[in-house]
Amino acid sequence: MREKILVVDDERLIRWSLKENLGKSRYEVIEAENGNDALKIFSESLPDIVLLDINLPDMSGIEVLRSIKGMDKDVPVVIITAFGNIQTAVDAMKFGAYDFIEKPFEIEKLNIVIEKALENAFLRREVTRYRTKDGDYALESIVGNSLRMQELKKIIRRIAASNTTTVLLEGETGTGKDFIARVIHDQSSRSHKSFIDVNCAALPGNLIESELFGYERGAFTGASGSKKGLFEISSGGTIYLDEIGDMNYDLQAKLLKVIDTKTFRRLGGTTEIMTDVRIIAATNRDLQAKMKAGTFREDLYWRLKVMQLLMPPLRERGEDILLLSQKFIDRLNVEFKKHIKGLSEETMKLFLSYKWPGNVRELKNVIERAMILESEEYITPEHLPAEIAQSDDLRTVKQKSGERFDIPIPEGGLDIENVEKELLRKALEMAKGNQSKAARLLNLGRDAFRYRVQKFGLEGEMSGEN
Numbered sequence: 001m002r003e004k005i006l007v008v009d010d011e012r013l014i015r016w017s018l019k020e021n022l023g024k025s026r027y028e029v030i031e032a033e034n035g036n037d038a039l040k041i042f043s044e045s046l047p048d049i050v051l052l053d054i055n056l057p058d059m060s061g062i063e064v065l066r067s068i069k070g071m072d073k074d075v076p077v078v079i080i081t082a083f084g085n086i087q088t089a090v091d092a093m094k095f096g097a098y099d100f101i102e103k104p105f106e107i108e109k110l111n112i113v114i115e116k117a118l119e120n121a122f123l124r125r126e127v128t129r130y131r132t133k134d135g136d137y138a139l140e141s142i143v144g145n146s147l148r149m150q151e152l153k154k155i156i157r158r159i160a161a162s163n164t165t166t167v168l169l170e171g172e173t174g175t176g177k178d179f180i181a182r183v184i185h186d187q188s189s190r191s192h193k194s195f196i197d198v199n200c201a202a203l204p205g206n207l208i209e210s211e212l213f214g215y216e217r218g219a220f221t222g223a224s225g226s227k228k229g230l231f232e233i234s235s236g237g238t239i240y241l242d243e244i245g246d247m248n249y250d251l252q253a254k255l256l257k258v259i260d261t262k263t264f265r266r267l268g269g270t271t272e273i274m275t276d277v278r279i280i281a282a283t284n285r286d287l288q289a290k291m292k293a294g295t296f297r298e299d300l301y302w303r304l305k306v307m308q309l310l311m312p313p314l315r316e317r318g319e320d321i322l323l324l325s326q327k328f329i330d331r332l333n334v335e336f337k338k339h340i341k342g343l344s345e346e347t348m349k350l351f352l353s354y355k356w357p358g359n360v361r362e363l364k365n366v367i368e369r370a371m372i373l374e375s376e377e378y379i380t381p382e383h384l385p386a387e388i389a390q391s392d393d394l395r396t397v398k399q400k401s402g403e404r405f406d407i408p409i410p411e412g413g414l415d416i417e418n419v420e421k422e423l424l425r426k427a428l429e430m431a432k433g434n435q436s437k438a439a440r441l442l443n444l445g446r447d448a449f450r451y452r453v454q455k456f457g458l459e460g461e462m463s464g465e466n
């Protein structure tokens with residue numbers, strides 16, 4: 001199949017020459033001579049790539065670019081700009097242009113840019129397809145093959161399809177509660193209505209109350225008019241009450257009433273208003289402890305618990321750690337235009353033994369950082385934060401460093417420098433010549449290690465790897 005190129009330029013000669021040149025090779029070329037035509041033709045014929053002159057007679061090229069990106073964020077747009085007008089081109093890059101090329105251009109150069117752009121777009125689409133299937137929050141976008149995640153996905157599918165109006169999501173920070181709440185909403189019959197995210201810890205109680213319930217004129221000082229509440233506005237949709245554990249006690253009672261009766265009154269109001277809203281509540285705190293402490297209502301707790309989802313911590317699902325890592329790497333390769341293949345074996349081991357207190361969010365951040373720094377094919381421990389790179393083995397070394405251990409001294413005595421040299425040699429041997437591994441075995445930083453290796457002339461025992 002020939003790929004379709006849309007050429008947008010008001011100069012006829014340029015359009016003609018592009019059609020002549022590109023049309024002869026493997027592309028089908030369609031043209032537009034102004035911004036309006038371009039948008040119309042774009043929406044009708046969905047080209048694979050757009051060559052866009054930034055100076056158009058009827059509207060700014062940037063505007064055209066933004067509209068195109070609004071229709072299809074993955075389509076590559078290459079800006080054609082007059083010689084010396086680089087600044088506009090650079091601005092266009094900020095709005096998502098793939099690259100720019102200056103007039104007059106060599107057709108060969110342009111061909112290369114087009115090829116690269118198409119290849120890049122292909123990869124981007126692959127990733128998006130994986131991620132979205134039918135929207136950003138498809139069930140398929142929940143990464144995880146562990147038994148617990150498989151089970152969880154099944155329940156999520158069921159909840160989404162059900163009429164259950166309350167769901168409680170419990171789990172440590174970063175386990176994906178926000179994310180799952182969105183999936184539940186998007187996969188439910190409520191998806192065409194709004195999803196409203198209310199953070200109960202971020203606002204003072206009375207403000208949350210007036211947001212949720214709305215108010216009538218004069219309900220409190222400053223209420224000069226009436227206002228609809230979120231329960232009213234989002235009827236038919238979903239309200240996500242994040243950090244429900246921090247909701248104030250009185251408001252908890254009012255919430256329970258809404259859940260039970262599906263009706264509520266605006267603040268200062270007298271009429272009962274019906275609402276059909278699904279409430280997804282989330283917490284990373286121990287609600288039972290809060291209940292014992294008397295800050296969380298027992299009746300609300302039991303009511304919410306009817307449909308409860310427990311997000312498992314990442315450390316309890318080892319295979320997902322590796323799977324998620326690979327997904328994040330694949331995704332970021334596209335974003336950062338890198339070609340990192342995966343985790344090095346050593347990194348895998350460290351990842352599997354680390355406790356991940358920040359769960360998936362922490363893993364994502366760690367990978368993002370490592371990808372920026374890494375220049376090898378695999379992510380090596382060198383670019384991991386210290387708390388992860390220092391494996392359990394090393395921690396044991398450190399713990400034991402106060403203890404004594406036995407190094408026999410021969411009758412004739414020994415040279416302490418030789419002992420050090422021998423230790424370095426041994427570490428390199430154990431690490432098969434890999435510097436960072438060897439350095440870690442001796443609890444030395446890379447520079448400190450390298451310095452000693454040079455001092456003792458052991459460079460020959462290092463492998464090419466570092």
Ligand SMILES: Nc1ncnc2c1ncn2[C@@H]1O[C@H](COP(=O)(O)OP(=O)(O)OP(=O)(O)O)[C@@H](O)[C@H]1O
Pocket residue numbers: 141142143144171172173174175176177178179180283284360361364
């Ligand atoms: N199973 C998963 N697959 C893919 N991405 C995930 C998964 N779980 C979590 N994430 C990602 O991890 C990040 C953290 O998730 P999220 O914000 O939903 O956590 P949370 O449980 O709400 O945390 P907190 O309690 O701190 O609010 C998000 O970027 C989310 O997209």
Ligand SMILES: [Mg+2]
Pocket residue numbers: 177178242
């Ligand atoms: Mg959250």
